Amino acid sequence: MLNRTKVLELRVEAEAVAPSNIAIVKYWGKRNTELNLPLNSSLSVSLDSLWVRSKVIFDEGFERDVVTINGNKLSDGEVKDYAGKVLDIFRNFYGRRIYARVESSTNFPSSAGLASSAAGIAALVIASNEALGLNLSKRELSKIARIGSGSACRSLFGGFVKWNKGELENGEDSFCEEIFTPDHWPNLVDVIGIFKEERKKVSSRSGMQSTTLSSSLLKCRLEFVERTFGEVIDSIRTRNAKLFFELTMRHSNSMHAVILDSWPPLNYLNDRSFRVMEWVAEFGRAGYTFDAGPNPHIFTLEEDVKEVTEFLESEGAVKVIISKIGKGPYIIS
Incomplete structure (x- = not known):
């Protein structure tokens, strides 16, 4: 082996x-x-x-x-x-x-x-x-x-x-x-829009340290995570798409709120990121999440992938990646 x-x-x-x-x-x-x-x-x-x-x-x-x-x-x-x-x-x-x-x-x-x-x-x-x-x-x-x-x-x-x-x-x-x-959830899809491929100005490691030391909102965020963690798991267990999408967006917003509340202020999002957030919330059949960067992950069900993809392309995405839930790592023999 x-x-x-x-x-x-x-x-x-x-x-x-x-x-x-x-x-x-x-x-x-x-x-x-x-x-x-x-x-x-x-x-x-x-x-x-x-x-x-x-x-x-x-x-x-x-x-x-x-x-x-x-x-x-x-x-x-x-x-x-x-x-x-x-x-x-x-x-x-x-x-x-x-x-x-x-x-x-x-x-x-x-x-x-x-x-x-x-x-x-x-x-x-x-x-x-x-x-x-x-x-x-x-x-x-x-x-x-x-x-x-x-x-x-x-x-x-x-x-x-x-x-x-x-x-x-x-x-x-x-x-x-x-x-x-x-x-477990075979028709759940992550539609990823790539708008920027450049290196982040502030690494996640540096950003986390700044937030931990300076954000006055961090305590509220940690309470929110503790209070809703079980709800997120239940939404996945029951494949409750509406609840899963809402909680996914709220948790993304929560993280980026404390990032912006850091001092000096940090921001990994841009104007296009906020347009994506607005459209997805109005669309109602998907949920966005952003890590430390402006490129959105939009979770939706298979039947709505085309509409989400067309929106991202209309916003100028240079690449759209369609991903399903994946398996873990493996050895190449």
Whole structure:
């Protein structure tokens, strides 16, 4: 099953694919920045049309970790902040200081609010576990992915995924679990409009820190999440589209309200984002959500995909991606 080119003591490798995910109940703000422990639990959907493919090679001949994404080599600082944290954990499990070369590719724009880092870290975690033959459980792997990039832990599973915030200071109870399978709601569709593919001016990591330190609305948001979390789960369990769409939009608005309330003020949306929000609310048969970027995810049912797509194209979307609920990551043999 392992994709190896030499004996284990010298060189091992594996390749994995992991899905992007979009949060319905948003994660924004941390109680521990080193361990990426969130202020609230979150709930996401794994997507079948957005993915990252990562190949990891561990070799005793390497002198440092090297990571490339779509052919672009990351700086040492960028490697240290994300992939390096994950690779250090795997080296500790393996019991040997063996460096890695990571080659990743995405089928969607990075740094545009589409969770490319989440999918990338998830794919790296799955591939590293396979290459080193560690056989760690999905729950344990989600904790490792969380340290690399908070929302990456949700890309360790398919379907509808809950990330438990946990209470322990060491983060051992902050992990992910699949609460509904990918086929639970077969006619639910995510229509994604790509308007901008440029890099965000303020990273999600920096934005979260600013919000946590300065937003006076954050306490109200956390109370709202706690109060409505069960309603979101029930809307999915019963496939109550109207309620699901409403709660999806309200949770998106809640996150972006505290982002704007940060000081200095932050804003990941633009004029077109607000036009999308207005149209979807008036349309009545869909629900929008935005992560840290201006590109909308519009959930709707299959029979309304055409109308949603035509609207996005009329607004100038350079690309429209149709995604259904996806499965979790997998190894490429």
